[in-house]
Amino acid sequence: MQGSKKGEGSSSSSIPSMPTKVWQPGVDKLEVGEELQCDPSAYNCLHAFHVGWPCLSFDIIKDSLGLIRTEFPHRVYFTAGTQAEKASWNYIGIFKLSNISGKRRELVPTKSAADGSDMDSDSSDSDEDDVEGLGGSGTPMRKVAHEGCVNRIRTMTQSPHICASWADTGHVQIWDLSSHLNSLAESEAEVTQSASSTFNQAPLVKFGGHKDEGFAIDWSPLVPGRLVSGDCKNCIHLWEPTSDATWNVDTSPFVGHAASVEDLQWSPTEPHVFASCSVDGSIAIWDTRLGKSPATSFKAHNADVNVISWNRLASCMLASGSDDGAFSIRDLRLLKEGDSVVAHFEYHKHPITSIEWSPHEASTLAVSSSDNQLTIWDLSLEKDEEEEAEFRAKTIEQVNAPEDLPPQLLFVHQGQKDLKELHWHAQIPGMIISTAADGFNILMPSNIQTTLPQDDA
Known part of the structure; x- marks a missing residue:
């Protein structure tokens, strides 16, 4: 696993005599006897865990x-759906992970605390603590059978407690998980004893x-349900x-695409609008x-558009990722002018599998x-030649920082194989959870600064 702060060393060779250097994905190759090693200083928090079968998709559950x-x-x-070897072995898992340790985040307040104290002055590092529920037979979890x-x-x-699932059988189902969440919250001891049990529960x-299976699904952030x-x-x-x-499901679909609908996102500000x-x-x-036709449609990429994300803090911005590894940011206010792309990156060379605004x-x-x-x-962020030169002058002997990284690239996290989906935690600033073929990661990069809103009182 490798995490790197832009321009700082993040991997090291297993041969002691070789210097530490930055690993450039797609450029560098590992020699015989070399291995990538994570730089712990790049993270405030980093944990890996498994939940049984691989999970193509998951979602973080808002809590109290x-x-x-x-x-x-x-x-x-969080809840996750499995990709089991046999169809009858699949389930929806509801999980509780406790005691997730790390170093205190350096949140940047928008204004000074009312009492004038320094809110970020102290820090603690409890990385040696174990995360309760990360793997093993004692994982606090509940399983609901899924066809x-x-x-x-x-x-x-x-x-x-309400979730929707898209199955490869072609069915979309809505589930009430309230009893399982209550059980997890009330008594971890009882839950761990039944972790191997799978509950047979009818969906709501x-x-x-739908005429085929699918992947695109989204709840409205403005209209509950x-x-x-x-x-x-191609049907929605x-x-x-x-x-x-x-x-009530409208059996008359929205049709406007010429091929598979890969992702859907409701507008964060308009209750009747989605992308x-x-x-x-x-x-x-x-x-x-x-009606059932698009209000507007435009060519977005030269390959399949796999994922989109509508910015809930800047509702004019829509991000999209494609099968050729490129991703773009559009300002929807500029659609009528023809060129709405405000940023385009081709850093990744393989398909984009997930994209999400903080x-x-x-x-x-x-x-x-x-x-x-x-x-x-x-x-x-924009490139600052003077700042770059000063940084390189100070660190040239310690790292071989890549020359052509985009200045907007803050962090690169590696170590997971076949990454499928990521989500920011809406209640824990800076925390990301990601799923891949070989399990989950929880990470909080140390160089991601987050503004902490303050009350006027």
């Missing part, structure tokens, strides 16, 4: 432990109206909650009040790729 949490140890709840592999799973922000809704799901046949269906705790991306290389913007910094986003890298970017 605090809206902004900065003190270690942390506790995290078929889980292509994607998403929890509702307004009602975190099981929709089979409103959902869209898209399939590999709208779900509306009813008063009796169920959903979609497709294998046809396009992105479409839809308004549910205007919930705490409007200019920051994280990207994962099939090249086994998770990268973090800050679009507000």
